[in-house]
Amino acid sequence: MSTISDPGSDAAIGGERFRLGMLLSDTRYRSYTFQFIALVLLILGVSYLVSNLVQNLNELGLNISWAFLAEPAGYDINQRPIEYDSQSSHGRAAIVGAINTLIVAFLACVSATIFGIIAGVLRLSNNWIVARLMSVYVEAFRNVPVLIWILIIFLAMSNAFPQPRAFRGETPDAEMWLGMFAFTNRGVYIPSFINGPGSGLFWLICLASLIGVFVYRWYAKKLLFEKGQLLPMGWPSLVILLVPGILAFFALGQPVGLESPELRGFNFQGGIHLRLSLLALWFALAIYTGAFIAENVRAGIQAISKGQTEAAGALGLRPGRIMNLVVLPQALRVIIPPLISQYLNITKNSSLAIAVGYMDITGTLGGITLNQTGRAIESILLLMLFYLIVSLSISAIMNVYNNSVKLKER
Amino acid sequence: MPSDVSFVRKDFVEPSPPPAREAGAVKWIRENLFSGWVNSILTLLSIYFIYQLVTGAWPWFANGVWNTSNLAECRAALAGETGACFSVIQDRWSQMLFGISYPSEGYWRPTLAFVLLFVCAAPVLFSKLPRQLLIASALYPFLAYWLIWGGTIMISIMALVGFVVGYYVFTSVEKARGFAPGFFAGIIAALVTWWLGGFVSSAMVGFIALPEVASRDMGGFMLNMILGTICVSLSLPLGIVLALGRQSDMPIIKGICVIFIEFVRGVPLITLLFVANVVLAYFFPPGTSLDLILRVIIMITMFSAAYIAEVIRGGLAALPRGQYEAADSLGLDYAQATRLIIMPQALKISIPGIVNVAVGLFKDTTLVSVISMFDLVGAIRGPIASSTDWTGIYWEVFGFAALLFFIICYGISQYSQWLERQLATDHR
Numbered sequence: 001m002s003t004i005s006d007p008g009s010d011a012a013i014g015g016e017r018f019r020l021g022m023l024l025s026d027t028r029y030r031s032y033t034f035q036f037i038a039l040v041l042l043i044l045g046v047s048y049l050v051s052n053l054v055q056n057l058n059e060l061g062l063n064i065s066w067a068f069l070a071e072p073a074g075y076d077i078n079q080r081p082i083e084y085d086s087q088s089s090h091g092r093a094a095i096v097g098a099i100n101t102l103i104v105a106f107l108a109c110v111s112a113t114i115f116g117i118i119a120g121v122l123r124l125s126n127n128w129i130v131a132r133l134m135s136v137y138v139e140a141f142r143n144v145p146v147l148i149w150i151l152i153i154f155l156a157m158s159n160a161f162p163q164p165r166a167f168r169g170e171t172p173d174a175e176m177w178l179g180m181f182a183f184t185n186r187g188v189y190i191p192s193f194i195n196g197p198g199s200g201l202f203w204l205i206c207l208a209s210l211i212g213v214f215v216y217r218w219y220a221k222k223l224l225f226e227k228g229q230l231l232p233m234g235w236p237s238l239v240i241l242l243v244p245g246i247l248a249f250f251a252l253g254q255p256v257g258l259e260s261p262e263l264r265g266f267n268f269q270g271g272i273h274l275r276l277s278l279l280a281l282w283f284a285l286a287i288y289t290g291a292f293i294a295e296n297v298r299a300g301i302q303a304i305s306k307g308q309t310e311a312a313g314a315l316g317l318r319p320g321r322i323m324n325l326v327v328l329p330q331a332l333r334v335i336i337p338p339l340i341s342q343y344l345n346i347t348k349n350s351s352l353a354i355a356v357g358y359m360d361i362t363g364t365l366g367g368i369t370l371n372q373t374g375r376a377i378e379s380i381l382l383l384m385l386f387y388l389i390v391s392l393s394i395s396a397i398m399n400v401y402n403n404s405v406k407l408k409e410r
Numbered sequence: 411m412p413s414d415v416s417f418v419r420k421d422f423v424e425p426s427p428p429p430a431r432e433a434g435a436v437k438w439i440r441e442n443l444f445s446g447w448v449n450s451i452l453t454l455l456s457i458y459f460i461y462q463l464v465t466g467a468w469p470w471f472a473n474g475v476w477n478t479s480n481l482a483e484c485r486a487a488l489a490g491e492t493g494a495c496f497s498v499i500q501d502r503w504s505q506m507l508f509g510i511s512y513p514s515e516g517y518w519r520p521t522l523a524f525v526l527l528f529v530c531a532a533p534v535l536f537s538k539l540p541r542q543l544l545i546a547s548a549l550y551p552f553l554a555y556w557l558i559w560g561g562t563i564m565i566s567i568m569a570l571v572g573f574v575v576g577y578y579v580f581t582s583v584e585k586a587r588g589f590a591p592g593f594f595a596g597i598i599a600a601l602v603t604w605w606l607g608g609f610v611s612s613a614m615v616g617f618i619a620l621p622e623v624a625s626r627d628m629g630g631f632m633l634n635m636i637l638g639t640i641c642v643s644l645s646l647p648l649g650i651v652l653a654l655g656r657q658s659d660m661p662i663i664k665g666i667c668v669i670f671i672e673f674v675r676g677v678p679l680i681t682l683l684f685v686a687n688v689v690l691a692y693f694f695p696p697g698t699s700l701d702l703i704l705r706v707i708i709m710i711t712m713f714s715a716a717y718i719a720e721v722i723r724g725g726l727a728a729l730p731r732g733q734y735e736a737a738d739s740l741g742l743d744y745a746q747a748t749r750l751i752i753m754p755q756a757l758k759i760s761i762p763g764i765v766n767v768a769v770g771l772f773k774d775t776t777l778v779s780v781i782s783m784f785d786l787v788g789a790i791r792g793p794i795a796s797s798t799d800w801t802g803i804y805w806e807v808f809g810f811a812a813l814l815f816f817i818i819c820y821g822i823s824q825y826s827q828w829l830e831r832q833l834a835t836d837h838r
Contacts, residue, residue: 038666042666049693052694052695125452126441126442127456128443142819143815143820144816145773145776145815148808151791152809348678349678351678354680355779370688380685380689383681384677387676387677388677
């Protein structure tokens with residue numbers, strides 16, 4: 001060991017001059033050695049795999065090409081959010097599938113959140129029987145694979161709902177619910193909007209009043225914080241939300257109407273047709289993930305110490321306000337990170353659509369397109385890329401939200 | 411002593427019993443079920459719901475038919491009444507538990523392996539049991555392989571010998587030269603032993619041999635159990651390595667681990683199974699043919715390793731900084747500090763998370779039915795649903811499948827909660 005004689009000199013900082021052996025024996029340099037070895041091994045491994053790939057493809061007379069995306073797909077997709085027919089390209093089929101994935105994922109996320117919050121709060125209820133019932137719900141759904149739930153719900157729906165022809169005749173076996181909703185084993189038919197002349201203005205007014213509600217609430221909050229003046233919240237919001245829309249609806253001469261589905265021939269026409277595959281997948285994902293979210297909500301509420309509730313009570317807040325102003329804002333911080341990962345799980349589990357024949361991107365790109373063209377590597381690469389982009393965007397969006405509600409520490 | 415007080419009570423008045431509505435069952439019901447109008451409505455709704463559920467399910471369950479050989483006979487036996495055809499379970503239990511093509515005279519083998527799994531896992535799960543029993547746990551993987559796949563027992567013995575040799579070389583070299591040289595020396599010693607052992611086992615094919623069963627003949631719930639146990643046990647060490655890599659100061663190693671973890675966590679398991687099914691074979695040298703089950707094990711292990719790595723990273727991050735610094739100040743090097751100070755604590759914190767991942771993974775093994783492997787769900791959707799005898803039956807079979815999964819998963823999560831209480835050494 002060299003003695004410290006001259007601070008600032010190379011010997012004092014480095015101890016001794018660099019030797020090659022120090023790459024292994026000196027902890028300061030050893031990490032470079034390790035990283036170098038890891039990098040070399042990684043490059044060797046990857047190049048080994050790639051050379052195998054190239055060799056295998058050559059032997060089979062295959063190549064990597066993306067041209068199949070422009071070729072006509074030749075198969076039909078039963079749920080088409082955008083224009084598509086069997087002459088459209090494989091690329092377009094993949095886009096249709098991607099939109100279908102996003103549709104079911106969005107629907108399931110919203111309903112799973114609702115199920116989860118209700119079940120989570122009720123599980124903490126003082127009501128013995130309700131709390132037990134919710135425990136049974138949570139345990140039953142958390143401990144059984146989601147694939148089994150999807151299949152059970154799909155089969156139960158398609159066996160329990162009557163055929164469309166049961167709605168026919170003088171004394172039909174089945175009746176439409178409220179005269180507007182038809183539950184059949186081909187799917188559920190719900191009424192749709194018909195947009196007449198002037199409907200654009202009507203929707204615009206509805207949107208404006210929705211924004212108006214938020215503006216009013218923001219203004220009321222600002223007034224409260226700055227001047228201590230408390231404006232009523234409930235009924236003005238309701239008035240702003242409903243009155244302009246209703247006035248416009250009649251002033252413009254009822255521009256928007258409802259079209260109910262009707263039985264014509266062998267099937268229902270008109271309205272919106274929700275296929276059983278979509279409904280089963282949506283419902284199964286929502287109720288399965290809802291059980292997980294319920295646990296997160298329960299944990300979040302329990303994480304808030306009782307002292308917070310008691311302190312809020314000592315300040316004279318009413319129970320509703322204690323929940324809204326003290327407990328929930330703090331519980332939300334605990335709930336949101338696991339909630340993000342549940343949303344990600346829903347998106348990824350929506351790929352189980354393939355089990356019930358819902359044409360999401362796994363069904364189109366990873367299913368029929370892959371089997372028809374034999375372009376396995378390209379299709380699966382695209383498929384993974386899609387899910388990766390969706391997952392990363394969801395976590396990015398939710399992280400922004402999470403940062404906005406996060407505890408602001410010094 | 412004379413007193414001007416005329417009367418003094420000698421004893422206390424017996425407390426009168428509480429009013430009937432403030433005691434016993436009535437009080438409990440008033441407080442728990444009907445404490446307000448919201449609660450009362452909820453209670454009545456729940457009772458109505460339970461009533462509907464029970465009256466709907468009970469006749470179905472009670473009228474169940476247990477001994478018919480197809481659905482038509484079962485419907486005839488029910489004669490129009492509501493009732494379940496449990497005879498499908500009695501008729502097809504072997505397909506649901508062991509798959510279509512596992513030889514029926516060998517059913518005792520996976521069953522024995524299943525029972526032994528609990529026996530041999532017990533010393534790992536319950537630390538109160540004598541520690542010598544851990545030897546049985548260590549022997550279990552080799553025994554189970556021999557039982558389920560068959561062949562000569564020499565394969566398992568040689569595999570075991572390789573591990574033992576590797577371990578002894580590791581400990582002796584580690585004492586002299588440190589962790590890393592010991593680690594690599596151990597791996598090389600094990601590889602050499604396995605290479606030599608290959609000759610031994612191929613020379614002694616008939617030595618205590620069971621009839622061989624090919625991997626593609628595995629199916630049913632057995633396949634779910636095999637995939638679940640193997641993949642969880644393999645992904646645990648891999649996950650630890652990935653988590654340590656992600657926490658490391660070395661940017662390249664950290665980068666590799668981050669990319670791997672984030673990639674795997676960002677894609678659904680189904681796409682990875684597609685990879686196992688159609689793409690993975692392209693990456694092996696031409697001419698090698700890996701079993702589908704092996705390829706699936708590789709992909710599922712990668713999948714769960716990424717999730718376990720994230721859980722363990724959480725445990726590592728939750729450790730107070732002082733633990734790392736204390737280990738450093740004792741003069742422990744990285745391997746020692748990690749093995750003796752950091753990992754025991756980090757793993758303890760991560761146990762609930764790891765169990766969650768394990769349960770999730772076990773449930774996700776049903777996804778292999780999508781790539782046409784006949785696991786429990788695959789057996790139901792394939793041979794049972796498409797057979798002429800039982801086509802159109804679903805509640806009974808899926809209910810059976812759900813029950814099997816529920817028992818295992820609920821059991822595991824109850825164990826994990828118990829273990830959490832046992833390990834809670836902090837002050838409350």
